[in-house]
Amino acid sequence: MVKSFSNLSDPSAPHTVRELSNGLADRRYSAVELVEHYLREIDATVDSVRAFVQVFRSDARQQAEESDERRRTGRALSPIDGIPFAVKDIIGIGGQKMSAGSRAVDIVPGSDAPIISQLRAAGGIVLGTTRMHELAYGPSGLNDFDGGARNPRFPGIIPGGSSSGSAAAVAAGLSPIAFGSDTGGSIRAPATLCGIVGFKPSYGLLPTEGVHPTAPTLDHLGFLTSTVQDLRIAMNVFAHIPLAPEGVSTTRRLAVFDEPGLTVDPAIATALRSALDALSDGGWQIESVTPPGGFDVMDVSTTIMAYEAYRVNRERLEKVPELLGSDVRERLEDGARIPRERYEEAWREVDRVREQMSALADPFDALVNATIPITGPSTEEGALPDVRRMLMRNTRLQNLLGAPAISLPGGQDGPAPWGIQLFSSPGRDGALLATAAAVSDTLGG
Structure with missing residues (x-):
């Protein structure tokens, strides 16, 4: 039975959440066999991909046995019963160490974060925790503490941060789906750079309690998968969004910002135009629209993020600065210098723009741009401050607005890798996922 899914390079082999769920339901293989398969794949890539911090072998096997017993007696809890999940090492798992990618963090939660409780209640299986940019505070995925994960599809290119290990796990076929967190693009950037799909729902739609904070007013939980359909299954289970919502409008309207800075690299601009x-x-x-004027997304978002991240990590910066990576330490020090008045003014700017953005977005199925405006940086390039800033140039706005956003692989007609971002107004998650599925179908994704 294991042979039916042991070779994920075979296009006919099941590897998506949907395919694996159907296979479990049809008893073509068991959850135990599925878990054993992924454990073997993880073991085979310990040195090459380095996606996982911890692997919970015995717990995963026990969860799989319980899932198989439920299915045997017709008591499957949900479509994800028996499906393995990778979990970013920022989400609390009861009794398991959380490091948040840092030597300065050593937490053992007494109980599961609510999102993990939801996962268990639906029968999902926790495979283990994944590597990340330190404190979820960086876009490259490079990590002074443990070296970070590797990009399995585009060797030599950074995996992206901060959800680097989660993206690498899905891209390498080590898990069909992974949790990530996104404060300024930390799901969408690694999804793009690893050639997969990443979704950040509307703010607060998935609970962030029990998740180590970065900047609480901007922090979102979300998923990394191989397909939009897998995201729809996950959002149906975790947020009760119908699998078949109202869908795409009959006009099929998409808006593109007429702002040259959103596609800095000519190769990205050409690829986006082709798509x-x-x-x-x-x-x-396809229509061009003008974004609200007088609003510097990067300046406003950096002010808010840095101000909050410093306050979350103030004690670490003051007591154990030597345990922090240089890039994170410098950003926290920058946050310490931001006065409250500037922070409050930044939020007033967001409030001013929020209504304008909703009026701009509402007539369309989605707004579209390149997820990252530059081609995938090398490991050396990814450490440069200017490059790190560019990696998040197009993904910060959606966190400020609390809006849903998804990154799709850009396809074969552009630089490898590149991604297409779709986003909408807060609360339109189901419609955005339906639009993303239709866009993906049109582009042959």
Whole structure:
């Protein structure tokens, strides 16, 4: 039975959440066999991909046995009963060490974070915890503490941060789905750089209690997967969003910001234009719109993020600065210098723009841009401050607005890797996922 899914390089082999769920339901293989398969794959990539911090072998096997017994007696809890999940090492798992990618963090939660409780209640299996940019405070995925994960699909290119290990685990076929967190693009950037799909729901739609904070007013939980359909299954289970919501409007309208800075690299601009042309040929109406003026997204978001991240980590910075990586320590020190008045003014700017953005977005199925405006940086390039800033140039706005956003692989007609980002107004998560599925179908994803 294991042979039916042991070779994930075979296009006919099941590897998505949907395929694996169907296989479990049809008894083509068991959850135990599925877990054993992924444990072998993880073991085979310990040195090459380095996606996992901890692997919970005995717990995963026990969870799988319990899932198989439920299915044997017709008591499956949900479509994800028996499906393995990778969990970013920022989400509390009762009795297991959480390091948040840092030598300055050593926490053993007494209980599961609510999102993990939801996972267990639905029958999902926790495989282990994944590597990340230290304190979830960086876009590269590079980590002075443990070296970070490796990009399995594009060797030599950074995996992206901060959910680097979660993206690498899915891209390498070590887990069909992974939890990530996103404060300024930390799900969408690694999804792009590892060639997979990443989704950040509306703010607060998934509970962040029990998750080590970065900047609490901007922190979101979300998922990394291989397909949009897998995201729809996950959001149905965790947020009760219907698998078949109202869907895409009959006009199939997409809006693109007419702002040159959103595609800095000519190769990205060309690839995005090609994708938009393909969508237009496929029946989509593509329109240019002008974003609200007088609003510096990077300045405002950096002010808010740095101010809050410093206060979350103030004690670590003051007592054990030597345990922090240099890039994170410098950013926390920057946050310490931001006065409260500037922070409050930044939020007033967000409030001013929020209503304008909703009015701009509401007539469309989604707004579209390149997820990252530059081609994938090398490990050496990814450590440069200017490059780190560019990695999040196009993904910060959605966190400020609390809006849902998804990154899709950009396809074969552009630089490898690149991604397409779709986003909408807060609360339109189901409609955005339906739009993303339709866009992916049009582009042949």
